[in-house]
Amino acid sequence: MATNTFSGAASDTALSIGALSRCTGCNIETIRYYERIEVMPEPARTAGGHRQYGQAHVRRLSFIRRSRALGFSLDTVRALLSFVDGGEWTCDDVQAMTLVHLGETRRKIADLRKIERVLADMAAECAGGTVPDCPIIEALFEGASPAAEPAP
Amino acid sequence: MATNTFSGAASDTALSIGALSRCTGCNIETIRYYERIEVMPEPARTAGGHRQYGQAHVRRLSFIRRSRALGFSLDTVRALLSFVDGGEWTCDDVQAMTLVHLGETRRKIADLRKIERVLADMAAECAGGTVPDCPIIEALFEGASPAAEPAP
DNA sequence: ATGGACCCTGTAGCGACTACAGGTTCAAGG
DNA sequence: CCTTGAACCTGTAGTCGCTACAGGGTCCAT
Numbered sequence: 395m396a397t398n399t400f401s402g403a404a405s406d407t408a409l410s411i412g413a414l415s416r417c418t419g420c421n422i423e424t425i426r427y428y429e430r431i432e433v434m435p436e437p438a439r440t441a442g443g444h445r446q447y448g449q450a451h452v453r454r455l456s457f458i459r460r461s462r463a464l465g466f467s468l469d470t471v472r473a474l475l476s477f478v479d480g481g482e483w484t485c486d487d488v489q490a491m492t493l494v495h496l497g498e499t500r501r502k503i504a505d506l507r508k509i510e511r512v513l514a515d516m517a518a519e520c521a522g523g524t525v526p527d528c529p530i531i532e533a534l535f536e537g538a539s540p541a542a543e544p545a546p
Numbered sequence: 547m548a549t550n551t552f553s554g555a556a557s558d559t560a561l562s563i564g565a566l567s568r569c570t571g572c573n574i575e576t577i578r579y580y581e582r583i584e585v586m587p588e589p590a591r592t593a594g595g596h597r598q599y600g601q602a603h604v605r606r607l608s609f610i611r612r613s614r615a616l617g618f619s620l621d622t623v624r625a626l627l628s629f630v631d632g633g634e635w636t637c638d639d640v641q642a643m644t645l646v647h648l649g650e651t652r653r654k655i656a657d658l659r660k661i662e663r664v665l666a667d668m669a670a671e672c673a674g675g676t677v678p679d680c681p682i683i684e685a686l687f688e689g690a691s692p693a694a695e696p697a698p
Numbered sequence: 699a700t701g702g703a704c705c706c707t708g709t710a711g712c713g714a715c716t717a718c719a720g721g722t723t724c725a726a727g728g
Numbered sequence: 729c730c731t732t733g734a735a736c737c738t739g740t741a742g743t744c745g746c747t748a749c750a751g752g753g754t755c756c757a758t
Contacts, residue, residue, distance in 0.1 A: 410724095412735065422736090423716060431714090442723045444736055453687065460686050464661050468714070478683060485680040489672040492682055496665040503658045506651055509616050513648040520641040528637040530644055531630060534612050535605065562755095564704065574705090575747055583745095594754045596705055620745070 408438075408446040418455045425455065433458060433472055454478075466495060560590075560598040570607045577607065585610060585624055606630075618647060 415422045428434040434455060438446045457478070461471045470491055477483035519529040567574045580586040586607060590598045609630070613623045622643055629635035664685075671681040 410736075421716075424714085426738095427715065440723085442736085443738095444723070457687050462714090464664060464686075465658075474683065474686065477680070485672060485682075488680050488682050489669055492665055492669045492672070496662065496669060499658055499662050499665060503655060503662060506617075506655045506658070510648065510651050510655060512616060513644055513651060517641055517644045517648060520637060520644070528629070528640050530637075530640050531626065534609050534616075534626065562705075573747075576745085578706095579746065592754085594705085595707095596754070614745090 408448065409452070411445045411447070414447045414451060414455065417452060418459060420455055420459055428455070428458065431468065433468060433475065464495075465499060466491075470495065560600065561604070563597045563599070566599045566603060566607065569604060570611060572607055572611055580607070580610065583620065585620060585627065616647075617651060618643075622647065 409417070411422055411425055414420070415425060425434065429436060434451070437448075437451060440446060454475070457475070458471055461474060462468070466474070473483065473491065474488065477488055516530045516533045519533070561569070563574055563577055566572070567577060577586065581588060586603070589600075589603060592598060606627070609627070610623055613626060614620070618626070625635070625643065626640065629640055668682045668685045671685070
């Protein structure tokens with residue numbers, strides 16, 4: 395499934411997995427992984443079993459990489475792709491997914507900023523040297539827990 | 547190793563793992579996990595094999611949780627703890643570790659802010675509805691990849 | 699003595715890859 | 729046509745920091 399835009403290999407040039415890797419910047423192992431978990435479709439094969447990709451695969455893999463670079467989970471990417479493949483998603487759904495992810499991103503930023511402040515304060519407190527009491531260690535023992543989740 | 551401040555169970559009250567969990571907010575399974583990977587020491591046991599903790603364990607586990615909440619990796623926590631345990635670390639080393647982590651945190655914040663901007667722009671572009679062309683999908687296909695690593 | 703809350707060990711799963719081992723195929727040069 | 733070596737194949741296991749079982753044993757109040 396999720397293969398309806400991929401009827402067989404591409405029309406023009408056939409790319410090996412190594413070529414696809416080079417032209418998308420995506421690791422070979424990762425490409426095979428994407429195939430296994432079915433976000434990339436099974437490509438055509440040579441007689442000897444080597445994978446053969448076309449332009450549609452380049453496009454799709456770039457989409458996946460771009461989505462991942464924006465922090466979308468592979469599950470969400472799958473949903474976005476099923477929209478691309480002409481599933482029953484609406485544009486509203488896509489926007490909603492984007493807004494949810496935007497919210498999560500903003501929460502992470504806020505958490506990290508709290509952490510940043512605490513770390514900067516701790517580091518500033520420490521004059522260095524080989525003092526018996528390290529203010530950073532003290533802070534870690536005694537401080538009230540300051541931040542939310544560590545960035546997961 | 548890493549047990550020199552823990553000669554046997556604590557002086558006063560003995561806590562069960564559940565009590566330790568409640569009073570530190572750390573999951574029971576996580577406490578056992580910390581013991582297995584040797585960031586928490588093996589505690590004393592009852593005749594029947596139940597773990598018995600003392601105040602030193604509460605202190606140490608709180609330290610670990612606080613460090614984790616600030617985003618330090620368990621490997622770094624191990625290093626910080628070996629300082630606590632009187633290893634050969636200096637206060638300078640601790641400050642250096644903190645500054646490295648502060649740098650990483652700031653880098654993550656910067657990355658996430660780039661991502662935030664792109665997501666916000668994409669979402670703003672989309673008017674919703676059930677249009678054939680979704681601008682978000684278009685952007686994911688065509689946009690130049692805007693950000694660094696997704697927050698890992 | 700008994701019930702039920704608690705605890706024990708060991709193993710497997712998550713997400714998103716990455717890294718092998720041990721074998722096969724492809725393409726270019728001789 | 730044959731050889732070489734780079735590229736490819738499958739399958740499995742490891743990473744990090746937990747979390748979630750299954751299938752049992754212990755503790756303590758009644």
